[in-house]
Amino acid sequence: MTHQVDGRRPRVVLGVGGGIAAYKACEVLRRLTESGHEVRVAPTEAALRFVGAATFEALSGQPVRTGVFADVPEVPHVRLGQTADLVLVVPTTADLLAKAAHGLADDLLTNTLLTARCPVLLVPAMHTEMWEHPATRDNVALLRSRGVVVAEPASGRLTGADTGRGRLPEPAEIVELARLLLARPDALPRDLAGRRVVVSAGGTREPLDPVRFLGNRSSGRQGYALASVAAQRGAEVTLVGANTTGLAEPAGVEVVRVGTALELRDAVHAAAKDADIVVMAAAVADFRPRETVEHKIKKTDGDPEPVALTRNPDVLVELVRDRRPGQLVVGFAAETGDAGGDVLAHGRAKLARKGCDLLVLNAVGDGRAFEVEDNAGWLLAAGGSERTIPHGSKAHFASHVWDEIVHILSE
Template identity: 45%
Template sequence: MLPLTGKQIVLGVSGGIAAYKAAALTSKLTQAGALVRVIMTQNAAKFVQPLTFQALSHGPVYTDIFEEPEPSVISHIDLADKADLVLIAPATANVIGKMANGIADDMLTTTVLATKAPVMLAPAMNVNMYHHPAVAQNLQKLTDFGYRFIEPGEGLLACGWVGKGRLAEPEEIVEAVIRFFAEQTREKQDLKGKRVLVTAGPTREKIDPVRYITNHASGKMGYAIAEAAQARGADVVLVSGPTHLPPPARVKLVPVESVQEMYDAVMAELPISDIVIKSAAVSDYRPKVVHEHKMKKGEGPLVLELDKAPDILKEVGQRKEKQFVVGFAAETQDVLQHAKGKLDRKNLDMIVANDVSLEGAGMGSDTNIVTLLTREGEQVALDKLSKREVADKLLDAILLKLDHQPLPEKL
């Protein structure tokens, strides 16, 4: 059986140059077994002819809310009711703004407002538009509604700018859709009743009012873990350093900045947590003195004196009682050796080791290549996977250990 057999997907195509990719997406979704019904905005139809989508989806293409090809039904209500998923790709800044504010002035936005099906968006736009506060605010509102997002890629955009805003490739979108339905069809929510504490992102240690020490962590791995745990029924608390990521829906977000703030937040949540997954990249050192005013440039070299910062993971390992504690070891050499040492030294139950110097495994990437190590000496290597897939496999491994079962050679 094909992975999307029996699933009806309403594909919304809005008016951007990336609309041409939606044609390939339609084909790939259909090949995966989905029944695809395409809605195009009037602007989208100026980039790609509706006939293209009709040929690829083997069905009618809807462009005008006032056209009713079947008199027995109201088209936008019929599509909204029958959809298993509404997928909008590309989702332009315009259509995102309309949906965030409940505007329904065409076939696509009216259908979205009428549906009770899950909604997934793949944004695509100029990098400056993507980072505009209005767009960020609208994306946050849609996140709060429970909408899911497939992040745009980075690179050369059609407008000539280089940056984030390129529509995810059709293969990536199909993979996200398949993964979504796999989550929905789980026989049980295997983390229901569990409270999961996740840390994510970098920390910032102030030097003076305008400077700080930080690292390249993006928070993507921790956010993926929080999202995956919530999807499996857990009550999730996400303690996050500064990132540009929208918080996962239905997850309690505790924003922090410094190591001390993260330490305080984690210790407050620890007693009521069942599982602790510390994926944050926390500063090991912090300035001994934080200057009240901006430090002025001198003639000679500057020496910055640092003190050891609180070791949050070590403290969690010492304080844990019933909690299952997982740490991360991001290394660039002797990865497994360093990870095993950290596992023992900090009294962890499991550690996730990754070589951040590898292509596809570095901080900020959308994929990861990791090895899971346990206190029992087990070692399971995972191939390059999306961070969400790594998150689910990590949770699978944790559940096996909580049930006192050995890890298989391949998860």
């Protein structure tokens, strides 16, 4: 879903800095254009040494310029920033961060950054030593103090054999953050700075034999979006992912991978000891087989015996019971209406049973919540307030959840 602006396609200026990660800007550009955004690429001269102008022009359908003396009658160095709905710079080098922080404007991109009055999202990519240098840290802090969104970089393989903090986040995550800022320009404040957060995501699988398992349809996308948005809002995040191997790790997030409900229970309890906020977004199986067969059950074995089940621990209830003073615990509920009540009625009953501070409620079925890119739902607080989250991307949904969490913490 593309968030329209005044009934038209959103206008994005995609700046490209001169770093090796410039090639990933092509994937960001492709994702933006294919999802209905109008994109104008403004690379630096150094960026064109990594990716040619023809590539950006072919993918965007727009001319590519680097200087302020091309198309002078159109005054592009002013018009691009004035008419943009978002300025996104991928990758943002240490040099570009310094220029943006100090108002230097020696090409089309840096002039555009000075004239932009829309949200600006800078996505850094550089070696760890450069990212951690006091000059870079000061430039980032200064930009953030002015309302510029400087994304947290990922950790991983850098240029050559080096690894560490400073890797460009994955293009899919960058585009989700861009979509979020187009829909909600104020969605990424640094209001979780200094907070330690645990988020669980995905669906547990309980093995029947070496091949089969009891599971559910949770992909983990919503939990990953919650972790990503929390990290970009300044939190120190641990993400416990159950069977989410198809998803890229969010930038700035420590990921602990688990499979079963018991493994998830152990990992979440361990991470929660020092956490300020615990968000249980994972779909944890209520039951597991009492016994796991060590060999594959075959049709030739005759009619199978009924599978005896045993109840899994209720991790959310345990977290509420064991929480330390001041810790906030958030639960998730996926519900369908039935003869006993509608979705909201079941959600309110679950909130009362679980005793958590906030319950995030989703209606499921008919292509809703599970295995889709967008989401909608309700926020039910222990204090009695209820709020609807409008339909939008899962990052958009996550931003509303964090808004409510910050509001509860402030009280």
